[in-house]
Amino acid sequence: xxxxxxxxxxxxxxxxxxxxxxxxxxxxxxxxxxxxxxxxxxxxxxxxxxxxxxxxxxxxxxxxxxxxxxxxxxxxxxxxxxxxxxxxxxxxxxxxxxxxxxxxxxxxxxxxxxxxxxxxxxxxxxxxxxxxxxxxxxxxxxxxxxxxxxxxxxxxxxxxxxxxxxxxxxxxxxxxxxxxxxxxxxxxxxxxxxxxxxxxxxxxxxxxxxxxxxxxxxxxxxxxxxxxxxxxxxxxxxxxxxxxxxxxxxxxxxxxxxxxxxxxxxxxxxxxxxxxxxxxxxxxxxxxxxxxxxxxxxxxxxxxxxxxxxxxxxxxxxxxxxxxxxxxxxxxxxxxxxxxxxxxxxxxxxxxxxxxxxxxxxxxxxxxxxxxxxxxxxxxxxxxxxxxxxxxxxxxxxxxxxxxxxxxxxxxxxxxxxxxxxxxxxxxxxxxxxxxxxxxxxxxxxxxxxxxxxxxxxxxxxxxxxxxxxxxxxxxxxxxxxxxxxxxxxxxxxxxxxxxxxxxxxxxxxxxxxxxxxxxxxxxxxxxxxxxxxxxxxxxxxxxxx
Amino acid sequence: xxxxxxxxxxxxxxxxxxxxxxxxxxxxxxxxxxxxxxxxxxxxxxxxxxxxxxxxxxxxxxxxxxxxxxxxxxxxxxxxxxxxxxxxxxxxxxxxxxxxxxxxxxxxxxxxxxxxxxxxxxxxxxxxxxxxxxxxxxxxxxxxxxxxxxxxxxxxxxxxxxxxxxxxxxxxxxxxxxxxxxxxxxxxxxxxxxxxxxxxxxxxxxxxxxxxxxxxxxxxxxxxxxxxxxxxxxxxxxxxxxxxxxxxxxxxxxxxxxxxxxxxxxxxxxxxxxxxxxxxxxxxxxxxxxxxxxxxxxxxxxxxxxxxxxxxxxxxxxxxxxxxxxxxxxxxxxxxxxxxxxxxxxxxxxxxxxxxxxxxxxxxxxxxxxxxxxxxxxxxxxxxxxxxxxxxxxxxxxxxxxxxxxxxxxxxxxxxxxxxxxxxxxx
Numbered sequence: 026x027x028x029x030x031x032x033x034x035x036x037x038x039x040x041x042x043x044x045x046x047x048x049x050x051x052x053x054x055x056x057x058x059x060x061x062x063x064x065x066x067x068x069x070x071x072x073x074x075x076x077x078x079x080x081x082x083x084x085x086x087x088x089x090x091x092x093x094x095x096x097x098x099x100x101x102x103x104x105x106x107x108x109x110x111x112x113x114x115x116x117x118x119x120x121x122x123x124x125x126x127x128x129x130x131x132x133x134x135x136x137x138x139x140x141x142x143x144x145x146x147x148x149x150x151x152x153x154x155x156x157x158x159x160x161x162x163x164x165x166x167x168x169x170x171x172x173x174x175x176x177x178x179x180x181x182x183x184x185x186x187x188x189x190x191x192x193x194x195x196x197x198x199x200x201x202x203x204x205x206x207x208x209x210x211x212x213x214x215x216x217x218x219x220x221x222x223x224x225x226x227x228x229x230x231x232x233x234x235x236x237x238x239x240x241x242x243x244x245x246x247x248x249x250x251x252x253x254x255x256x257x258x259x260x261x262x263x264x265x266x267x268x269x270x271x272x273x274x275x276x277x278x279x280x281x282x283x284x285x286x287x288x289x290x291x292x293x294x295x296x297x298x299x300x301x302x303x304x305x306x307x308x309x310x311x312x313x314x315x316x317x318x319x320x321x322x323x324x325x326x327x328x329x330x331x332x333x334x335x336x337x338x339x340x341x342x343x344x345x346x347x348x349x350x351x352x353x354x355x356x357x358x359x360x361x362x363x364x365x366x367x368x369x370x371x372x373x374x375x376x377x378x379x380x381x382x383x384x385x386x387x388x389x390x391x392x393x394x395x396x397x398x399x400x401x402x403x404x405x406x407x408x409x410x411x412x413x414x415x416x417x418x419x420x421x422x423x424x425x426x427x428x429x430x431x432x433x434x435x436x437x438x439x440x441x442x443x444x445x446x447x448x449x450x451x452x453x454x455x456x457x458x459x460x461x462x463x464x465x466x467x468x469x470x471x472x473x474x475x476x477x478x479x480x481x482x483x484x485x486x487x488x489x490x491x492x493x494x495x496x497x498x499x500x501x502x503x504x505x506x507x508x509x510x511x512x513x514x515x516x517x518x519x520x521x522x523x524x525x526x527x528x529x530x531x532x533x534x535x536x537x538x539x540x541x542x543x544x545x546x547x548x549x550x551x552x553x554x555x556x557x558x559x560x561x562x563x564x565x566x567x568x569x570x571x
Numbered sequence: 572x573x574x575x576x577x578x579x580x581x582x583x584x585x586x587x588x589x590x591x592x593x594x595x596x597x598x599x600x601x602x603x604x605x606x607x608x609x610x611x612x613x614x615x616x617x618x619x620x621x622x623x624x625x626x627x628x629x630x631x632x633x634x635x636x637x638x639x640x641x642x643x644x645x646x647x648x649x650x651x652x653x654x655x656x657x658x659x660x661x662x663x664x665x666x667x668x669x670x671x672x673x674x675x676x677x678x679x680x681x682x683x684x685x686x687x688x689x690x691x692x693x694x695x696x697x698x699x700x701x702x703x704x705x706x707x708x709x710x711x712x713x714x715x716x717x718x719x720x721x722x723x724x725x726x727x728x729x730x731x732x733x734x735x736x737x738x739x740x741x742x743x744x745x746x747x748x749x750x751x752x753x754x755x756x757x758x759x760x761x762x763x764x765x766x767x768x769x770x771x772x773x774x775x776x777x778x779x780x781x782x783x784x785x786x787x788x789x790x791x792x793x794x795x796x797x798x799x800x801x802x803x804x805x806x807x808x809x810x811x812x813x814x815x816x817x818x819x820x821x822x823x824x825x826x827x828x829x830x831x832x833x834x835x836x837x838x839x840x841x842x843x844x845x846x847x848x849x850x851x852x853x854x855x856x857x858x859x860x861x862x863x864x865x866x867x868x869x870x871x872x873x874x875x876x877x878x879x880x881x882x883x884x885x886x887x888x889x890x891x892x893x894x895x896x897x898x899x900x901x902x903x904x905x906x907x908x909x910x911x912x913x914x915x916x917x918x919x920x921x922x923x924x925x926x927x928x929x930x931x932x933x934x935x936x937x938x939x940x941x942x943x944x945x946x947x948x949x950x951x952x953x954x955x956x957x958x959x960x961x962x963x964x965x966x967x968x969x970x971x972x973x974x975x976x977x978x979x980x981x982x983x984x985x986x987x988x989x990x991x992x993x994x995x996x997x998x
Contacts, residue, residue, distance in 0.1 A: 072928045363811050387814025396812070404812040407805045414798070419813035421798050430794045 061249035067116035094270030139211025201232035230554030307529035310339030313513035319368035331537040344528025352537040361396035362389035395475035399486030413441040465496030575927035588911040617889025626771015632881030636780035637835035638859025639873040648824035649804040654715025655832040656856025657722030658693040662833025665692030667847035693833015701825030774842035864913035
């Protein structure tokens with residue numbers, strides 16, 4: 026497993042102490058064969074929802090064990106039980122062969138378990154050092170604790186490539202470094218079982234690579250790591266063994282070397298899944314949307330878009346790659362009429378107002394722009410509205426849905442029934458409120474509403490966030506179908522795989538600017554990753570015209 | 572898959588809450604050395620035992636229907652209009668001006684004009700708080716309650732200095748001319764041969780209040796404006812996404828709310844007092860909040876809750892008249908009803924939900940939709956709780972019951988990337 030970090034320095038993950046990628050469990054050299062963690066028959070129900078059903082699992086010391094599953098499969102519940110947040114209804118936990126009770130996180134820490142949450146639990150205006158010793162100060166006075174921690178941090182940093190300046194405030198660190206602090210916190214508490222919950226969700230590809238190097242270093246030292254993720258690629262890259270969860274059950278535990286992404290996807294979903302997006306090359310037509318010098322300043326006066334230029338043609342998908350928070354959301358919002366901006370945007374040759382009257386969602390829809398927003402639960406849907414009310418959301422002025430001030434609820438309900446059938450939305454009940462649908466079906470409601478308006482331009486943000494694999498396939502097909510019908514599509518996603526798979530052209534955003542355009546057939550993740558990290562490329566950009 | 576059947580949501584919970592409030596009230600009555608059973612009997616007899624009692628109960632209920640609807644409409648836009656009191660005061664001023672300044676040939680014309688004037692004056696009084704909220708974000712709770720005081724002072728000034736007939740000591744307007752006197756329920760039912768107390772103040776405004784309930788229902792669930800009000804109330808980002816103007820909806824909801832509160836004045840000023848006096852509203856604006864809470868912001872719920880509070884009001888008056896129980900005790904009972912139906916709603920709701928869930932068995936699906944809350948299905952979801960955008964209101968019910976961990980995976984898992992707005996320098 027050789028990787029390059031952005032500086033081009035080749036890094037070999039595992040010098041020959043324990044061999045690369047341990048095949049199978051129990052490959053740790055110099056460790057006994059007692060599992061670091063053993064779960065026996067763990068069950069947990071929330072009301073009628075069986076979150077975990079009779080789960081048994083052994084993780085050998087000195088290995089990286091992946092747990093993969095769709096949203097709602099019960100991964101996080103299982104880890105919360107292990108970390109003492111929930112109490113299992115049945116079953117037992119053994120740490121290094123000894124049965125333990127874990128009633129709270131203090132007990133978990135005492136048992137040597139450390140957890141790195143998806144959303145970090147750090148005090149923003151404390152320094153790294155202060156965060157590390159928080160709660161485990163060794164006396165009433167801070168000074169000796171700090172001195173002790175400082176020495177240990179230095180040692181850990183060298184051992185595991187966990188370099189962080191101990192005197193920096195957390196709020197001044199980027200996300201990747203904050204994550205390192207979380208890992209340091211766990212190590213400082215002498216964890217030798219480390220659980221990471223979706224650790225790469227907020228990282229750039231180079232940051233993720235660095236994290237994996239750290240994990241490999243930890244494995245080398247005999248630490249046991251449990252990695253929870255929904256990304257098949259990460260499982261294949263770094264884990265020794267992998268467990269698949271589906272609907273609260275552990276459907277399989279396999280040595281990673283003996284499996285394939287296709288097999289894992291099938292185990293996760295319960296049927297064969299097409300991982301690749303099936304599409305023909307685009308046949309771009311005339312320019313539909315043209316953006317010049319688009320700038321957006323947020324409420325705090327921070328400029329989030331700093332002069333965006335791009336064109337989208339009919340019949341093509343322009344994918345925007347980038348780490349979340351680099352202006353992609355603002356781009357969607359200003360084009361969708363939600364945020365105000367400055368610059369020049371024309372739609373089919375007609376200028377779109379960016380502030381004042383006419384700069385709202387209603388006018389954008391009238392101009393032929395449909396918008397599947399990033400935040401489905403707060404923007405795209407009214408969670409307490411029924412499916413049919415949501416199916417007209419934003420289009421409730423349509424004369425088809427009643428004339429004058431009165432709305433024809435019956436007409437909307439009939440329309441919704443048809444959409445439910447065409448998009449295979451389940452349960453097929455237009456009267457049910459939106460929050461009672463799963464993430465994938467919620468997204469299908471939004472998608473059905475927006476796509477069926479036959480827009481000239483579809484803005485679509487995070488189309489498959491929180492959506493199960495089975496529905497992802499369907500959603501991707503719908504996007505490609507719309508493209509093939511000659512529509513322009515602007516796709517924003519933090520999932521690089523999705524951008525690479527769907528887009529006909531990729532624009533990479535960093536810090537409110539477009540770093541460059543790339544052809545997905547030519548570029549690779551490494552190149553995109555550098556652009557996403559703001560490293561301007563030496564190669565000349567191909568410019569706005571694909 | 573809702574947490575419980577709709578009938579339990581709209582009927583069972585209020586009934587249990589009311590029972591609890593009644594039990595606690597009984598204890599309070601016991602504590603002051605009176606007989607709760609006798610008190611209840613007296614309340615029921617005094618308010619429902621005769622057409623006279625009914626006449627008063629319904630008269631009060633009419634007031635509460637208007638103020639309750641006023642609060643309910645604003646709730647649906649997630650605005651907490653507690654200025655119903657002041658808006659009703661101003662409505663009274665409108666009614667008085669209309670009734671006194673034009674020689675009306677017939678009460679029906681006077682009624683129509685008075686309704687319009689009351690609504691306009693009430694809405695006018697809500698206009699400034701509405702604008703300040705919509706444009707400047709000044710909280711309506713603060714501004715409307717301030718406007719209550721201004722309204723009271725304004726009325727005081729006008730009655731003392733302007734509208735008081737010369738030679739009259741009392742700060743009140745002159746009696747309205749006879750042609751503006753509204754027919755009472757006695758007058759309305761007499762042609763049908765139904766005897767009804769002549770002395771009770773309930774009048775034709777009751778029918779208007781009932782019509783208002785129906786119209787508000789149509790507005791909320793059958794019109795585009797109502798759809799937008801509800802959408803905005805549930806989610807402001809959602810409304811922005813859909814192109815619904817928050818400014819427009821805030822103004823619309825507050826003006827409708829103020830108008831409804833103002834219309835109450837037709838009942839108490841024109842229908843009962845037949846002149847405008849100080850403190851004509853008698854706290855009905857505030858009772859409206861409780862009525863809307865108890866009625867779950869639904870016009871039909873408001874209708875029923877208004878009658879309940881009418882009963883409490885009239886029953887309380889009877890108690891004060893015939894027993895040693897002070898009238899203030901009725902305020903205690905009302906407060907308990909508000910406490911149990913509003914603020915302590917979850918105390919009854921959550922165990923009940925658990926009960927229904929257990930009975931429903933393992934049929935539910937492990938939702939991945941993140942933190943769930945009581946999603947009532949069907950066409951008419953209840954209004955968002957009157958929690959407000961910026962400041963929590965003491966006494967307002969907690970917004971949404973704490974979501975049980977229904978999702979098997981953490982809700983965060985469906986949200987892998989948190990936009991953190993920070994730049995990422997090269998690693």
